[in-house]
Amino acid sequence: MRRSGAGGSGSGTARRNRKSSSSSGSARDRGARPRADGGMRVVVPLQGVVQGRGGLVIGSLIPCALFYFFQLYIKRNRAPRPLPPPPPAAAASESPPGSASTVVSPIHRSLSRGLLSPRAALPAPSARGAAVRDDDSLYYAGLRRCAEDPYHPASNPAGIIQLGLAENCLSLDLVVRWMEEHAAGAALMAGGEDEEERELSVRGLATYQPYDGILALKMALAGFMRQIMKEVSFDPSQMVITSGATPAMEILSFCLADPGNAFLVPSPYYPGWDRDIKWRTGIELIPVPCRSTDNFNISITALEIAYNQAKKRGIRVRGVLISNPNNPTGRFVPKQTLHDLLEFVTEKNIHLISDEVFAGSTYGSGKFASVAEVVDDLEDFDRGRVHIIYGLSKDLSLAGFRVGVIYSYNESIVTAAAKIARFSSVSTPTQRLLVAMLSDQKFISDYLKINSERLRKMYRLFVDALDQVGIECFKSSGGFYCWADMSKFIGSYSEKGERKLWDRLLEEAKVNVTPGSSCHCIEPGWFRCCFTTLREQDIPILVERLKKVTDSHKLNR
């Protein structure tokens, strides 16, 4: 069937081939190219000439087969692993601590992709090669630089001010106070004075618990999320608890896509996703650029184009990944856009993942709408394709406690994710402690209110401070970031210029910010500045330091 079809359609091409082969005959004589595909181009038409039409099929098969077997031969001959050269001074495990760490052993061929950057070439790099994938991102480079020389008003006043993190120190005192009052009792859950009851509670802590989180915490989290997402109700049975939003995102990706598949991600997006999602799952992220002229709003047309391009390249798109409130721009995704997105993913039969870890950290005038709210409003909509990522690291300033949530409307995804959660479950004492904390209604509502006020105030102060040095900010409504436009201070309007400015900010002004390029922003000159790690008294210092860079730029002009 297929063969005859190929022959039929091939008759035209065969004739053409004959012509081309005769015309390229002299070229062939000039010497066979060593490259395999060059050889093929010559051999196939030649066979066609010799054997007629039927020969075209066989004639193209034979060289293909030969080529295939040749490859196989090479591959198999390469298979026996050469014994790794003995490391120069690899110490036995009992060697004193220092020496083991100073010896940098070479990577053996038997180490896997996990250690190597996907971009690294096949020959094994040195052990430091493992770190390559972080080094190429300025986001991680800045974080490292900052860790070496952190600013401290008293002990290290010349250190680097950290604006590249995603932490909230503004309301930590509230959580600390609650912990001081309740922690010991809450973690043990020692409700009763009775000896027996207490033993029961230790048993409940120490033994194996469900990997996807204890039910009590799921219920408490559902209540907390409901409070934050404006009275949208959440069903604890659709929830999987993981040790942080990072594994939540990875596990969800494992469930939704196969290696080689892709997610469309409106950019700029959170720089950590490149590692968190792509590394172990083998999933691709395709940035879909949003523009400042559009207020960085997600454009369905751009998504459509990116989807079709991916399809042309043979890449299967499995979903759209958004963050709302957006990290880094701090913008809420408008309700209408969410509707459009749902329509888009339904039309393409793909998933929508909404990362809402900043849902409770809002300060803007607009109203935040979770995708859950939009989904609830819709009737006869297939919710099975909508998934929400949440966590307590941001909204409760509890990054150290590692609590993330996958909330999915798809039962099979919940089941699969709950199974994978065995690789990253949360310690039970921590879960118990959080149950007590989240159930303290008064504390939670006070916290959310005060935290929002403090965020608003700090944001105002920070934007005004940047304004003083002539830097304009995007109007953010939620999250811990200011998305600052410094394009007028970059030398050349390009990624290189942006990088240069970032270097100067880090080395001259001693301020670590996240450059837009590591968020895959296509417009150079944008920087993400986290303002929630600052104190009010730090702001004048920050202004002074930024002035150094901005003023010198003006002088140079």
Next chain:
Amino acid sequence: MVSQVVADEKPPQQLLSKKAGCNSHGQDSSYFMGWQEYEKNPFDPVSNPSGIIQMGLAENQLSFDMVEAWLEKNPDALGLRREDGASVFRELALFQDYHGLPAFKNALARFMSEQRGYKVAFDPSNIVLTAGATSANEALMFCLADHGDAFLIPTPYYPGFDRDLKWRTGAEIVPVHCTSANGFRVTRAALDDAYRRAQKRRLRVKGVLITNPSNPLGTTAPRADLEMIVEFVAARGIHLVSDEIYSGTAFGEPGFVSVLEVMAERGAAAADVSDRVHVVYSLSKDLGLPGFRVGAIYSSNAAVVSAATKMSSFGLISSQTQYLLAAMLGDKDFTRSYVAENKRRIKERHDQLVDGLREIGISCLESNAGLFCWVDMSHLMRSRSFAGEMELWKKVVFEVGLNISPGSSCHCREPGWFRVCFANMSAKTLDVAMQRLRSFVESTTNGAAALRRAAVPARSISCPIAIKWALRLTPSSGDRKAER
């Protein structure tokens, strides 16, 4: 608006990835079937005296009282306070460094060293913390094996490996067949045979993974065997992963020998393999704290440590738990007395099971570690085949009411072996289990089944002290699930 498009839409199930939908997580093996059966009808001395007794869970509940007494004495650790009463919470709240809390890593290194009789020194900077040994094993697989690469694992092995090591990483397991003829010890011939089989399947062998003390055998690996395995991986240029999560349960002679000890003794000769030997550890078994989800990878290979550290961000331990355990493991007096007493209790319980089985004519593989015994019930099977084993297992689960793990789920090649756990229940419950088994054995020989059904519940009800005790031992939360 959206709903217009819904009509021509495919069912969402098709949207799942292959991994989420596929079966390589092994949830359908008989090991997990027994679990489901147990969850439907769990034994309770008062409310459900005829329920299934869970003997498939390797959990150590023997020494809770000691952990608890320690917590009572050190309330500051749970309250996240320093000795001077100041709260450490501020430092912990935002602590998410994947290198772990230094105090905890130091304490863990010391504790691991203590478990190995201080014959091996652990460098805290070579420790990678993970959320449980499950996660540690998987992260190591991600680091060492590519999709389609293979690890050799001596059989019988822990049924969960099929899921933990293979599911997400795409790595393969090639069993190294061990037999009862030599007490299931690993031999060079078996390793070579497995290596050849892997090559025949065109799999690239990346390493050998052993559990020491062995799960499910409950035996420690003899020093000579470890030397032989190290020799093998050195010759083949592959990795060795030694899962030593049961090292603190080794209660009998010959004692536990860590592969790191063997490496240390090799001295300079070990230089070529020292960065290809990795150890997995956890506090779930040795300290009886599986709920705390603390696992660790120890490796002298800088590249593995660095990659695994980055991977650990997918399963970090909460800072509060790290702080609490740093204080607990830092208390040398506590760890010393705990380890000694814990081993004594495990031995006592182990002897209770072995003696009980011997009385009814069932023999066990002689073991000196672990929270389980490897039991030979082949003489109770109607046919000496895996079908016969399955038939017997179903009888034991459904009729006798004991959830034990059949050898076939551990990839044992000889039918008739079962893994029976003894540390996750009270001594009284174990007695009930032995009673049931006794009646079953008798009924298979003289058919007094009716007698058995009446006898067992009556006994436990008539014993109020037992009830009280057993009650205290039952887990508190109703939603409590299971080890695997």
